[in-house]
Amino acid sequence: MHYITDDFYSIDKIHEIISSGEEIAISEACKNKIRDCSSYLKSKLASGDQIIYGINTGFGSLCNTVVSSGELEDLQINLVRSHACGAGAQIPNNIIKHILLLKAIALSKGHSGVQLETVERILWLYNNNVLPVIYELGSLGASGDLAPLAHMSLSLLGEGDVIYEDQIRPTAAVYEELGVDALKLHPKEGLALLNGTQFMAAYLSHCVTQGFKIFDAANAVGSISIDALMGLISPFKANVNALRRQKGQIDVARIVFERLQGSELTMHPKEHVQDPYSLRCIPQVHGASKDTLDYCRTIIENEINAVTDNPTIFPDQDEIISAGNFHGQPLSLALDYLAIALSELGSISERRTYKLISGDRGLPPFLVKNPGLHSGLMIAQYSCASMVSQNKQLCTPASVDTIDSSNGQEDHVSMGANAATKCLKVLGNVQDIIGIELMCAAQAIEYRRPLRSSKVNEDLLLNYRRLVPFIEDDRVLSYDIKKSNSFLFK
Numbered sequence: 001m002h003y004i005t006d007d008f009y010s011i012d013k014i015h016e017i018i019s020s021g022e023e024i025a026i027s028e029a030c031k032n033k034i035r036d037c038s039s040y041l042k043s044k045l046a047s048g049d050q051i052i053y054g055i056n057t058g059f060g061s062l063c064n065t066v067v068s069s070g071e072l073e074d075l076q077i078n079l080v081r082s083h084a085c086g087a088g089a090q091i092p093n094n095i096i097k098h099i100l101l102l103k104a105i106a107l108s109k110g111h112s113g114v115q116l117e118t119v120e121r122i123l124w125l126y127n128n129n130v131l132p133v134i135y136e137l138g139s140l141g142a143s144g145d146l147a148p149l150a151h152m153s154l155s156l157l158g159e160g161d162v163i164y165e166d167q168i169r170p171t172a173a174v175y176e177e178l179g180v181d182a183l184k185l186h187p188k189e190g191l192a193l194l195n196g197t198q199f200m201a202a203y204l205s206h207c208v209t210q211g212f213k214i215f216d217a218a219n220a221v222g223s224i225s226i227d228a229l230m231g232l233i234s235p236f237k238a239n240v241n242a243l244r245r246q247k248g249q250i251d252v253a254r255i256v257f258e259r260l261q262g263s264e265l266t267m268h269p270k271e272h273v274q275d276p277y278s279l280r281c282i283p284q285v286h287g288a289s290k291d292t293l294d295y296c297r298t299i300i301e302n303e304i305n306a307v308t309d310n311p312t313i314f315p316d317q318d319e320i321i322s323a324g325n326f327h328g329q330p331l332s333l334a335l336d337y338l339a340i341a342l343s344e345l346g347s348i349s350e351r352r353t354y355k356l357i358s359g360d361r362g363l364p365p366f367l368v369k370n371p372g373l374h375s376g377l378m379i380a381q382y383s384c385a386s387m388v389s390q391n392k393q394l395c396t397p398a399s400v401d402t403i404d405s406s407n408g409q410e411d412h413v414s415m416g417a418n419a420a421t422k423c424l425k426v427l428g429n430v431q432d433i434i435g436i437e438l439m440c441a442a443q444a445i446e447y448r449r450p451l452r453s454s455k456v457n458e459d460l461l462l463n464y465r466r467l468v469p470f471i472e473d474d475r476v477l478s479y480d481i482k483k484s485n486s487f488l489f490k
């Protein structure tokens with residue numbers, strides 16, 4: 001059992017919690033904060049002398065419309081129902097788990113005014129794998145991820161659809177089966193649930209975590225490609241890379257240099273004095289992506305530990321402040337930046353794949369023994385090129401766009417949700433691109449025998465060959481691509 005506390009949550013911890021499958025509960029300290037904030041809000045409303053946005057007023061451009069005390073609970077329910085306007089594809093289950101967890105952490109800070117039962121119901125959904133059906137489209141990345149979080153919130157009310165036991169079912173039917181009553185929302189709760197950046201944050205958390213895995217894989221596979229192409233090791237020496245003073249570059253040069261130690265291929269005499277950029281500039285390109293990942297890690301870890309709904313309640317200071325913590329600009333920029341950085345890891349990987357199949361440096365064309373009769377890995381490179389090209393299209397920044405909404409009240413938005421869904425697609429493409437490079441590099445290495453790469457590379461290749469055998473004759477390669485992706489990233 002993991003208990004939500006006020007401790008700082010890293011993306012590694014978030015990933016550990018989700019991947020472990022352990023149940024989540026709220027610590028007593030956080031329970032007390034939730035209760036104290038809820039009690040403070042109730043006392044404020046009971047006094048009847050304060051108009052508070054979204055609690056006893058309408059929403060957006062209706063912020064000046066006062067709602068009577070007898071209609072406050074209906075106000076919150078109506079908010080959830082009216083904002084459940086999601087469209088497009090359903091988001092992945094892993095992202096839904098992220099959203100539920102991040103929302104529970106944010107509400108447990110004790111600045112949102114929700115009742116304890118609401119946070120516990122979110123955790124019940126998480127713990128029992130009753131996952132609200134949430135759609136890709138509908139958030140502008142400001143005023144919170146309104147439509148996606150409305151679909152999350154519908155499930156608290158016993159409405160909408162959920163994924164349970166791998167089936168999409170009406171929430172009401174699942175509640176009846178499990179003996180659970182629908183939740184009743186108190187004043188401010190609908191707004192607290194819908195305001196917030198948890199949709200964007202869930203995507204960024206996942207993409208940064210996976211991005212580091214892609215970075216590691218790109219360095220490992222790139223080092224095998226260097227040996228397969230009889231590349232030079234000198235561009236990876238510490239002295240030349242230290243002169244550039246870029247941390248990511250220095251880190252990558254060290255990683256690749258160490259991976260190639262003891263390689264017979266590295267030490268074999270070379271006929272060339274320089275390698276193409278896709279080999280020689282691995283430290284500069286991979287390193288820049290690593291620096292981007294480090295930046296994005298900082299942004300998302302700050303967001304995971306933040307309060308991003310509105311208005312924000314400070315019981316100890318007797319203040320309720322309507323502000324803009326729901327605006328997704330920090331996440332939107334980071335997601336766009338991350339997508340570009342991941343795309344570049346894929347772009348340079350495809351260039352190495354192209355070199356591997358080109359029949360250069362003593363390798364057979366398309367890495368088969370009888371080219372002509374067999375096409376070998378020819379079209380695998382086509383697939384890489386297709387994904388690289390799509391990534392270029394997907395990397396058009398979403399964060400530079402905005403559109404007026406809510407009758408001009410919400411006149412600048414981040415479009416962070418669109419940046420989020422685009423980033424995930426780029427990430428998936430890059431995983432396949434690097435998987436294809438591994439297919440080609442592993443194939444090419446066999447044509448260098450009896451020379452061997454380093455122990456760490458040969459160990460990787462040995463394990464890989466247990467899953468994907470050497471290509472003697474043409475076969476359907478889409479299966480091998482899936483296996484290569486699984487080998488590297490699952």
